Amino acid sequence: MTIVVLFRGNCGLSKCITRYLLGMAVADLLVLIFGVVMSEIMDSYFPFSFLNYTPICSVNIALLFMSIDWSVWLTVAFTFDRFVAICHQTFSKKYCTEKTAAVVITVVCSFSVIENAPFNFIFEPREIINDVPWYCCIKPSFYTLTIWIAFTCFEIILTPFLPFLLILLLNVQTIRHIVQANRVRRGLRGKNNSEDQHDPEVENRRKSIVLLLTISASFMILWAVIFVMFIFVNFTDAQLTETNYNAPFTIMEQTGYMLRYLSSCTNTFIYAVSQSKFREQLKNLITSPVTIIINLFKSVK
Template sequence: MAVGDFMVLITEVILYEIVNGYFPFSIFNHTPFCRWNLVVHFISIDCSVWLTVAFTFDRFTAICHQSLRTKYCTEKTAAVVIMVMCSLSVLQNAPFYFIYEPREIIDNIQWSCYVKSTFYTLSIWVVFLWMETVLTTIFPFVLILLLNSLTIRHIIVANRVRSGLRANKQAEKHTDAEMENRRKSIILLLAISGSFILLWMVIFIYYIHVQFTDTQFLEASYNDPFTIMEQTGYMLRCLSCCTNTIIYAVSQKKFREEVKNIVKAPFILITNAIK
C-alpha cells in the first residue's frame, strides 16, 4: 500500500504537476511520455484504492472470523491478492493511453496531453468512464464502509461480553491489554475509512458531475469553478495517499520495524564490508 501511494505521488505530483508547472518544455512533457505517465498514474491510483480495500478485508477477516484467519491472513495469500489486484489495475487502465491527444504542436513536436472530445461522446468511452467511476470510487467507498462497520460492531459486542466477564471476576480495576488493543483497532479503522472517504469525496463528486454535464477533464482555464474543483480533488487525492502511509506507519509496529530495517540496511552493509 505504501508503494502504491508513493507511486501516485511520483506520477501525479512530480512527473505531472511539477513538470507542467516548472518545466513545460522538457522531455517529460512530450505527449508520448505524458500518456504513459498518466496511464501509470491511474494504475497506481487503482492499486492504492484496492489495496486499501484488501487491507480492510484482511482486518475484517482477522477480527471477525477467527476460523478463516489462519487460512486467509498469510503472506502467501497477501502476495496472491497483491499480484491479482495490480494485474487487474493494469488491464483496467490500459485504455487510458488512447484517450489523450496533444494539447499543442510546436515545430512538429507534440506537447502535453489533452482528453479527446470523442471521449465524452462515443458510447464505448462513456461506458468506460462509468465503469472507472464505479470501480475506483463508488464500489471501494461501499466496501470500506461496510467492512469497517461490521468490524467495529463485532469489536464493540466482544468488548461488552469481555467487560461483563471481567466484572464478574472483580478485575475491572486492572488494565486490560486486549480491550486496549481493540480500542486501537477501532481508532485505526475509523481513521482509514474517514480519511479515505473525506479526501476522495471532491473528486468523486466531480466524476459524477462530468457524467451528467458538458464539463471536461483537464481544462486549461483555471478561472472556471469546475476546473478549480477538479484540481482541488486531485490535491486531496494526493493528500489521501500521504495520510494512508502515515496512518499505517504510526499504527503498525511491524511496519515501523520494516522501515527501520530498510534505513539500517546500507549502514549494516558498510559496517560489514569494513570489518
C-alpha cells in the same frame, strides 16, 4: 523510509498486515512519482522536457491511474483482511496469511495495469511544434463515443464509488463486531468499564482497529471531493480537465486532485501516530547514520 521500515519487519505487526502496508506504501510512492513529480512539477517547471511528448505523457497518465487504483484497492483489500481477521476468526486462519496477502496484492496490481491500459488511447496532442506532438489533451470523441462513455462509467464505479461503499460497509460491520465482543467479554469477566481498559484482549482489539479506521477514514475524507466531482460530471454538463481555472467546477476538480495526492502522503503519519514500534524503528532508521558517523570519528580519534 516507510518502505524500508516495513520491509525490515520489526514493527510488531503480523507478516500479513506488513505485506498489505508495504504494498500500499509502494503504490502511494508511485502515485507521488507519476502524479506529482512527473506531471505537476515537470509540467510547471520543465514545460518542454521530453516527458511532455504526447506518447510519453499518455503513458505517464496511464501509470498514474494504475498507481491510484492500486493504492485504493489495496486499502479495500487491507480493510477486508482486517474484517475477516476480527469478525470471522475461523476463516481468518486460512485467509489472513502472508501467502494470501501476496496473491491479493499481485492480482490487484495486475488488474490495475490491464484496467488502465485504455488511457493510452484517449489523448491527442495539445500542441504540435515542428511536427512534434506536445502535451496531452482528451479527444472530443471521448465524451461522445459509447465505448468511451461506458469505460468512464466503469472507471468511476470502480474508483471511487465501489471502494467508498465497501470500506464503509466493512468498517461498520467490524466496529459492530468489536463492540458486541467487548460487551460479551465484559459480561463474562464481570468487570466494569474502568477495569476493561486494563484487559489485554480488549486493548489488542482497540489497537488493531485504530490502524484500520485511521487509514480508511483518511481515504474517505480525502477522496470525498473527487467523489462529489464525479457525480457532477455524470449529472451536469461539466467536463474534466477544463483550462478555465476561475470556474467553480475546475477549482473543485483541482482541489480534488490535490487532496487525492495528499491521501498518498498521509499513511506514513498514520503509522507513526498509531504504531509505537513503527515510531521506534523510524527513529532508529533516521539516527543510525548519525550514530555510525559519531562512532567512526571516535574510532579515528
